[in-house]
Amino acid sequence: MLRYPGWLLGYLWWLLKGCYAVARVFLVDARVLLGVAVKIPTVSFSASEQNTTALKEFDQLLRRVFPKIFSSSLVQHEMVGNYSHLLTVPGSEPDLEPYMLLAHIDVVPADEADGWDAPPFSAQELNGFIYGRGTIDNKQSVMGILQALEYLLEQGYTPRRSFYIGLGHDEEISGPQGAVNIVKLLKSRGVKLLYVLDEGLTIMDGVVDGLIGPGALIGVSEKGQATVKLSVSTPPGHSSMPPRESSIGILASAVTRLEKNRMPNLFGHGPERATFEHLAHKFGWPYRMVMSNLWLFSSLVLEGQPDTNAFVRTTTAVTMFNSGVKINVMPAYAEAFVNFRIHSSQTLQEVLKLIKSTISDERVKVEFVSGFDPLPISSYDEDTFGYQIIKKTVHDIFPEVTVSPGICVGNTDSRHYTELSPDIYRFAPSWYKPGDSARFHGVNERISIQNYEEIVLFYFQLMQNSDIRNLPGPRT
Ligand SMILES: CC/C=C\C/C=C\C/C=C\C/C=C\C/C=C\C/C=C\CCC(=O)O
Numbered sequence: 025m026l027r028y029p030g031w032l033l034g035y036l037w038w039l040l041k042g043c044y045a046v047a048r049v050f051l052v053d054a055r056v057l058l059g060v061a062v063k064i065p066t067v068s069f070s071a072s073e074q075n076t077t078a079l080k081e082f083d084q085l086l087r088r089v090f091p092k093i094f095s096s097s098l099v100q101h102e103m104v105g106n107y108s109h110l111l112t113v114p115g116s117e118p119d120l121e122p123y124m125l126l127a128h129i130d131v132v133p134a135d136e137a138d139g140w141d142a143p144p145f146s147a148q149e150l151n152g153f154i155y156g157r158g159t160i161d162n163k164q165s166v167m168g169i170l171q172a173l174e175y176l177l178e179q180g181y182t183p184r185r186s187f188y189i190g191l192g193h194d195e196e197i198s199g200p201q202g203a204v205n206i207v208k209l210l211k212s213r214g215v216k217l218l219y220v221l222d223e224g225l226t227i228m229d230g231v232v233d234g235l236i237g238p239g240a241l242i243g244v245s246e247k248g249q250a251t252v253k254l255s256v257s258t259p260p261g262h263s264s265m266p267p268r269e270s271s272i273g274i275l276a277s278a279v280t281r282l283e284k285n286r287m288p289n290l291f292g293h294g295p296e297r298a299t300f301e302h303l304a305h306k307f308g309w310p311y312r313m314v315m316s317n318l319w320l321f322s323s324l325v326l327e328g329q330p331d332t333n334a335f336v337r338t339t340t341a342v343t344m345f346n347s348g349v350k351i352n353v354m355p356a357y358a359e360a361f362v363n364f365r366i367h368s369s370q371t372l373q374e375v376l377k378l379i380k381s382t383i384s385d386e387r388v389k390v391e392f393v394s395g396f397d398p399l400p401i402s403s404y405d406e407d408t409f410g411y412q413i414i415k416k417t418v419h420d421i422f423p424e425v426t427v428s429p430g431i432c433v434g435n436t437d438s439r440h441y442t443e444l445s446p447d448i449y450r451f452a453p454s455w456y457k458p459g460d461s462a463r464f465h466g467v468n469e470r471i472s473i474q475n476y477e478e479i480v481l482f483y484f485q486l487m488q489n490s491d492i493r494n495l496p497g498p499r500t
Pocket residue numbers: 161195196223224225226228231232296299300303326331332335432433434435436456464
């Protein structure tokens with residue numbers, strides 16, 4: 025047996041500790057932590073199926089990598105609906121109304137075979153981007169918010185204004201356990217919120233023709249939804265003696281009629297009018313020519329692309345279509361699901377009526393599956409604390425960006441918060457450039473390393489900016 029002298033063991037121990045300290049610096053490097061978060065497949069598969077193993081693992085990750093938050097005597101931590109998190113950070117001046125930051129842990133499914141450049145749960149870095157499901161929807165906010173708080177606590181910071189952080193685990197299936205129960209809990213405690221900031225719109229750069237320079241769109245509302253089930257039943261029979269029209273054919277024409285007859289162009293009748301007005305001075309020649317005619321502008325400039333078209337109207341998306349049992353049997357039944365996202369100036373009832381009149385075929389049964397009206401519009405005026413603080417924070421981190429109100433085209437957990445606050449905003453400062461629309465729920469979802477650092481800084485700054493008592497400047 026070899027005998028090591030005590031000094032050598034001591035030296036080795038010292039070396040090991042040194043290495044550990046150096047390694048820790050790298051380990052806590054924010055972008056590495058985002059990568060670790062992306063690698064945990066917290067997938068919401070369907071309304072009834074979630075990856076609970078991954079959700080548990082994610083909880084463990086948060087506790088491990090944010091030791092200050094989870095050991096702080098200041099921060100109160102609660103699990104809600106099993107896997108969602110509610111953090112309460114009490115401020116030193118309890119008369120200041122609290123605000124709340126939201127983000128979600130779960131992601132939609134992803135299949136590498138759909139054409140990913142890197143596996144969707146690999147967090148692989150390619151050309152300065154971290155690839156993976158959740159990098160822009162919405163783990164960048166989950167990790168960014170917590171990273172910002174961790175840094176602040178490390179610096180011994182205590183806020184003056186209290187705030188909450190809500191991290192939902194089932195947003196992608198509409199938040200029935202997470203957001204709904206967090207809201208219930210806060211309501212039972214009599215909490216009112218000065219403002220809420222959730223995921224949503226982004227910093228657009230180069231996606232609207234003619235618009236010069238980047239624009240940060242703060243979602244002041246979000247679209248409504250309607251999902252309908254269309255079905256056709258016909259007698260089955262031998263495919264050698266088919267009728268003129270099959271159940272599949274009848275259903276297909278109904279679906280085609282919906283796609284061909286889009287819902288009306290309502291540009292200018294919702295909060296997108298404010299977007300337009302805030303950004304109008306940033307349009308160059310020859311776009312300025314058509315600016316006085318909103319309808320012309322929207323049809324020439326916006327309707328052509330799926331993302332900007334979503335600003336203009338209630339959108340129609342045929343998402344599921346099922347029928348048929350065997351190649352030589354006429355199908356007795358065919359069904360399709362169509363998901364509409366309702367423009368702010370329409371109601372669910374109006375849209376349901378339009379759907380029926382567009383299909384106008386009594387052989388097609390139209391059933392309402394689920395839906396809700398567009399959300400209320402939050403204030404974006406000069407005196408509104410939440411909006412102005414978010415705007416100021418965007419300017420602090422991105423001085424070159426124009427800030428404007430916008431309409432969030434997807435739905436978020438924040439829609440459950442309407443009774444807690446009139447001022448709900450949907451925005452995270454990820455850069456959104458041409459081609460990026462296909463990354464949301466699509467392939468090659470990614471974020472640049474630099475952008476993730478900006479996101480951490482944004483929340484870091486937002487927490488400090490929210491600490492002022494009143495907005496500066498003369499108030500009337
Ligand atoms: C005059 C200017 C008018 C229009 C500007 C247009 C374009 C951009 C449109 C949409 C862009 C941004 C972002 C993201 C899309 C969806 C995410 C929203 C919510 C996510 C909810 C979720 O699925 O978890």
